[in-house]
Amino acid sequence: MIRSLTVVSVVxxxxxxxxxxxxxxxxxxxxxxxxxxxxxxxxxDPVAHExxxxxxxxxxxxxxxxxxxxxxxxxxxxxRSEGDPRFLGQAQAVLSPWWSExxxxxxxxxxxxxxxxxxxxxxxxxIDLDQVLAAEPNNAQAWLTKASILQVQARYDEARRACQRxxxxxxxxxxxxxxSDIAGVTGQSMKSRExxxxxxxxxxxxxxxxxxxxxILAETASRTGAIREAEKSFxxxxxxxxxxxxxxxxxxxxxLDQCRYQDVxxxxxxxxxxxxxxxxxxxxxxxLKLPIFQNHTAELAARFTAxxxxxxxxxxxxxxxxxxxxxxxxxxxxxxxxANWKVxxxxxxxxxxxxxxxxxxxxxxxxxxxDWMTSNHVEDVHLQQLxxxxxxAPF
Amino acid sequence: MRILxxxxxxxxxxxxxxxxxxxxxxxxxxxxxxxxxxxDIALRDLADAIGLDSDGNGQLTWGxxxxxxxxxRVYALSxxxxxxxxxxxxxxxxxxxxxxxxxxxYSVLRFRSNCDAPIERLAVDYRLLFDIDAQHKGLLRLTxxxxxxxxxxxxxSTAQEFSVTTRSRWTESMQxxxxxxxxxxxxxxxxxxxxxxxxxxxxxxxxxxxxAAGDFASVCWNVLSIVTAFTxxxxxxxxxxxxxxxxxxxxxxxxxxxASVVLAGLGNLYPTIMSRRWMIAFxxxxxHGFGFAAVLTDLGLPQDSLLLSLVSFNIGxxxxxxxxxxxxxxxxxxxxxxxxxxxLVLTGGSLAVIAIALIWFTERAFxxxxxxx
Numbered sequence: 001m002i003r004s005l006t007v008v009s010v011v012x013x014x015x016x017x018x019x020x021x022x023x024x025x026x027x028x029x030x031x032x033x034x035x036x037x038x039x040x041x042x043x044x045d046p047v048a049h050e051x052x053x054x055x056x057x058x059x060x061x062x063x064x065x066x067x068x069x070x071x072x073x074x075x076x077x078x079x080r081s082e083g084d085p086r087f088l089g090q091a092q093a094v095l096s097p098w099w100s101e102x103x104x105x106x107x108x109x110x111x112x113x114x115x116x117x118x119x120x121x122x123x124x125x126x127i128d129l130d131q132v133l134a135a136e137p138n139n140a141q142a143w144l145t146k147a148s149i150l151q152v153q154a155r156y157d158e159a160r161r162a163c164q165r166x167x168x169x170x171x172x173x174x175x176x177x178x179x180s181d182i183a184g185v186t187g188q189s190m191k192s193r194e195x196x197x198x199x200x201x202x203x204x205x206x207x208x209x210x211x212x213x214x215x216i217l218a219e220t221a222s223r224t225g226a227i228r229e230a231e232k233s234f235x236x237x238x239x240x241x242x243x244x245x246x247x248x249x250x251x252x253x254x255x256l257d258q259c260r261y262q263d264v265x266x267x268x269x270x271x272x273x274x275x276x277x278x279x280x281x282x283x284x285x286x287x288l289k290l291p292i293f294q295n296h297t298a299e300l301a302a303r304f305t306a307x308x309x310x311x312x313x314x315x316x317x318x319x320x321x322x323x324x325x326x327x328x329x330x331x332x333x334x335x336x337x338x339a340n341w342k343v344x345x346x347x348x349x350x351x352x353x354x355x356x357x358x359x360x361x362x363x364x365x366x367x368x369x370x371d372w373m374t375s376n377h378v379e380d381v382h383l384q385q386l387x388x389x390x391x392x393a394p395f
Numbered sequence: 396m397r398i399l400x401x402x403x404x405x406x407x408x409x410x411x412x413x414x415x416x417x418x419x420x421x422x423x424x425x426x427x428x429x430x431x432x433x434x435d436i437a438l439r440d441l442a443d444a445i446g447l448d449s450d451g452n453g454q455l456t457w458g459x460x461x462x463x464x465x466x467x468r469v470y471a472l473s474x475x476x477x478x479x480x481x482x483x484x485x486x487x488x489x490x491x492x493x494x495x496x497x498x499x500x501y502s503v504l505r506f507r508s509n510c511d512a513p514i515e516r517l518a519v520d521y522r523l524l525f526d527i528d529a530q531h532k533g534l535l536r537l538t539x540x541x542x543x544x545x546x547x548x549x550x551x552s553t554a555q556e557f558s559v560t561t562r563s564r565w566t567e568s569m570q571x572x573x574x575x576x577x578x579x580x581x582x583x584x585x586x587x588x589x590x591x592x593x594x595x596x597x598x599x600x601x602x603x604x605x606x607a608a609g610d611f612a613s614v615c616w617n618v619l620s621i622v623t624a625f626t627x628x629x630x631x632x633x634x635x636x637x638x639x640x641x642x643x644x645x646x647x648x649x650x651x652x653x654a655s656v657v658l659a660g661l662g663n664l665y666p667t668i669m670s671r672r673w674m675i676a677f678x679x680x681x682x683h684g685f686g687f688a689a690v691l692t693d694l695g696l697p698q699d700s701l702l703l704s705l706v707s708f709n710i711g712x713x714x715x716x717x718x719x720x721x722x723x724x725x726x727x728x729x730x731x732x733x734x735x736x737x738x739l740v741l742t743g744g745s746l747a748v749i750a751i752a753l754i755w756f757t758e759r760a761f762x763x764x765x766x767x768x
Binding site for chain 2 (some may be wrong): 024025029032034035040041045086093099233304307380
């Protein structure tokens with residue numbers, strides 16, 4: 001009843017409100033000074049200069065692999081730090097002379113794998129990486145990327161083996177980060193946290209690496225219920241001062257679990273561009289019963305529709321969470337969560353599937369996750385609690 | 396150290412992505428031998444392709460966009476080719492506007508493509524942005540004869556062909572006739588107005604009370620005058636409104652239509668104040684015509700056959716109206732002598748009509764929803 005009421009009111013609001021009609025009719029602005037769009041950077045920003053000179057190099061010699069790889073790498077990095085997928089398309093365009101070749105050079109293949117990984121084409125990405133590694137068995141980057149994809153697919157033994165190949169190819173903290181991330185999920189969180197703490201305190205790390213290690217530690221601690229250590233490690237990651245989309249999302253989830261909604265508001269108030277962050281902001285607004293929650297819910301609904309129109313399926317995890325937690329429609333959320341579980345199997349994916357199955361009163365749907373938890377000795381207090389609820393449930 | 400930096404920044408867990416890569420939205424509406432088009436292209440994409448940020452401050456203003464209208468037009472048109480039956484169509488941009496989509500602000504190009512002959516096979520060759528963004532997609536919405544289909548252009552499929560089912564004038568006009576007659580049946584307010592006016596037509600007023608009318612001919616004459624007056628009036632305003640000569644706000648039109656039904660009912664209860672019902676039919680028929688026009692506009696009028704669809708729709712309305720008269724008149728004529736006709740049918744019916752119409756009027760005039768229907 002509540003569910004259908006919410007759906008009706010959200011849809012009704014969407015139809016009647018300004019967001020639904022936010023794009024009513026094309027118009028002609030009246031003021032020349034009216035700002036229509038903010039761009040990623042100013043002409044004077046160092047990034048803009050760097051990209052410009054890389055582009056100029058490439059234009060002079062479009063088939064020069066080295067310039068193309070440099071520019072594509074820069075695009076991918078930029079895309080990740082801004083959370084803007086347009087840069088991935090631009091990276092792909094830069095690589096187009098090699099993209100469709102039967103055997104592209106390893107440097108191009110490695111980037112193709114990264115782009116495919118970001119499009120959630122995990123199996124295609126793994127094929128590319130294996131091709132790279134066949135030609136260059138000592139390519140550390142390829143082993144690390146491979147390990148992270150295998151981990152997302154819950155193929156932990158293979159992921160561990162890929163990490164171990166880094167032993168003599170990269171410095172120790174990369175190897176440790178790689179292994180601890182897996183260990184943290186699969187029943188060795190104590191060991192994992194100990195190693196990560198050691199890395200953080202003893203190794204000089206670059207900013208990005210510092211965020212990487214501190215975030216893994218924070219998330220592992222949070223999953224095992226070590227709230228204070230989690231909070232401390234998140235703070236450590238934020239201290240670096242580089243904006244990181246993943247970190248913001250992970251910390252917001254941590255705060256939501258603690259019911260610290262006001263803190264989520266102050267963290268994400270201006271982060272409305274990335275869907276995942278807007279979703280968490282709307283969850284906090286819902287809990288605080290703020291009216292703007294309806295605007296943001298409608299905005300998210302419009303975005304998921306727009307993404308579906310172009311045939312993109314990258315945001316299924318977020319869409320499932322949106323459908324369950326904001327639209328309160330478990331029956332529609334469950335198939336989304338199930339489809340998502342077929343592609344990616346991280347604790348967050350497991351959680352949305354368990355929550356959907358529980359709310360939809362469909363315990364058989366939860367079985368794949370319960371099996372995954374048992375066979376991998378998954379350590380996660382939230383997942384364990386949900387699993388218990390499902391096993392006790394009468395349906 | 397440099398190499399390690401690259402390693403980690405590429406492998407960090409999935410970031411929170413903005414929802415979608417670059418898209419453009421292309422709408423094409425095929426009209427006989429030309430195409431009305433609208434193309435929404437993201438300002439950010441145009442900035443990447445041709446550079447819009449003249450002052451380099453990282454913000455695009457309307458002034459900056461406006462000063463680049465020529466470049467935008469040339470860039471867009473050189474990346475879209477429309478051809479009909481192997482013949483290239485010539486495209487002209489009519490105006491450039493601004494609109495917002497979920498991922499930002501878009502430049503909107505309204506254009507018209509002229510093809511030499513009526514379009515049977517439309518070929519669209521779409522090549523926008525693929526050279527700089529390989530994940531760009533063009534989302535096409537193709538409208539022809541009231542039907543809409545969609546297609547997606549990507550780097551892997553840049554050229555697509557669509558067959559345009561040229562519907563004959565006959566089927567088109569049949570469709571509008573159908574819509575017209577359907578509307579007068581579904582639009583209860585028109586039916587009630589007409590019925591309220593027709594109820595007393597089988598009676599005559601003599602010595603202060605109702606009496607059955609004498610012969611069928613005079614009854615028919617009476618009915619004919621009312622129906623003709625109503626038809627003339629609403630045809631007139633329907634045409635004026637459809638051809639955009641007069642426009643009235645719909646709330647005013649809809650409330651007045653409801654009021655007209657109330658008045659028609661009242662006229663039956665107090666016959667002395669309204670003796671010439673054909674004048675009522677004409678006067679309020681003018682307003683009902685605006686109501687019909689709103690429906691016709693909602694159907695989406697094909698610009699190349701405006702007059703034909705207008706006439707067809709009107710014919711449909713008259714057919715629907717005649718069907719109502721044909722059902723009502725013989726029945727009323729047969730029972731006009733009975734004791735119940737003036738009391739039950741005329742008075743009771745009129746009271747019911749007034750009650751319903753009052754509810755409509757309140758709902759429409761004050762924008763309320765009194766009863767769910």
